[in-house]
Amino acid sequence: MKRIITFAIGILFIVLSAVAGGQRVLFIGDSITDGNWGNSCGTAKPSSQRTLWDMNHIYGSGYMYLCATYYQGNYPEKEYEFLNRGISGNTLEDLEKRWEEDVIDMKPDVLSVLVGTNDIHFYLQSDKKKPFDFAAWEKRYRSLLDRSLQANPNLKIVLGAPFVANTGNMRKSADFAERDSLVRRCAEITERIAKDYKAVYLPFNKMFDEILKTIPTSKDTYWIWDGIHPTPAGHKRMADLWIECVKL
Template structure:
């Protein structure tokens, strides 16, 4: 399956998805991976005859990322921020705050409860909208010794994300693997200065991973 001009793509998640979007402007996409995906699809649409069903028209893209969100925050706003907008493709990027809050605020998010919540969201979206589902895995590129300990929580949480995606027929974008591979050639801080929030390069790598997984017809990314 591929992205077409008549699709509505909705991205929801935490600050990595939010990426500084202007919440007073419905069309604001922020300056992160959602913006990069939109730019690539727009460039492809305006390049002339090609795979888009209506050349010159790009799919509608909505960014509903929100700083600080955990999976439970997504659930509390899912009806208004997802279901009511009737998207045809829903991309979810969540999990790192569920881990982070355990270490900086002693606010646990048990993995089984996290998984059950994510499963409810994905299943409900399929049943209500029949939308195509995409899940982006959480990731961490430690830049401090303390962050190494976070993997005790994050790795089983990532496994939970993968199970929820599999059980609901969602495509999976392995941002964790893409950034880990990039970190073999670059300093972690070059990809995510605080270990969590991507740099422009980090966002571009996530966008490339999404485009490769979700829309294989997209031309190779520009470097």
């Protein structure tokens, strides 16, 4: 009888382990992360309104997809679970509004955040009566990470630097210099936060600076087609950097 009970417990453990799967890796951010995951059709649909069962479109297209395919394709025995929670047009404030549902409730083991470009974009579109509040932006960012660490003290955090480039239609923008300066300030803050939280920092901005400077192409849109969104080639380089630095 004891052998039967022991055997049954062993089988139950195996089944529960299989159900539990491996590490859960969650990406959150704006359109660069979004990539039309869950059949969003280019809209900013909330996660609850996206197709969560269609594995053909579950990750969308972009660096997040490439990271997931790398780990899931090469290490099936580890049963990594990836989640895309990027939503086009989102700012840090938008992430805050859905943090409980799209981050805390998902119980990730690894959290990858890329945000900042839209914060500056919408600020530049405003009347700009006051300077961009970097102190408030940093405080909000830290608060979100604190909430996640409170829910999971062992959470591995990955923070990506926001970036822009003077390519494509962005070349027609009269405020590119200001935009570039403000986005770089957000990147500096992100790097400081990453250091304080012992998080993995991904210098996407410096990566693209180097690529655009050292790899000449016939079209300036080869890596970032509109000054904000990477092409497939750009997303591949982002994924390579993520994989190299994060090391799941």
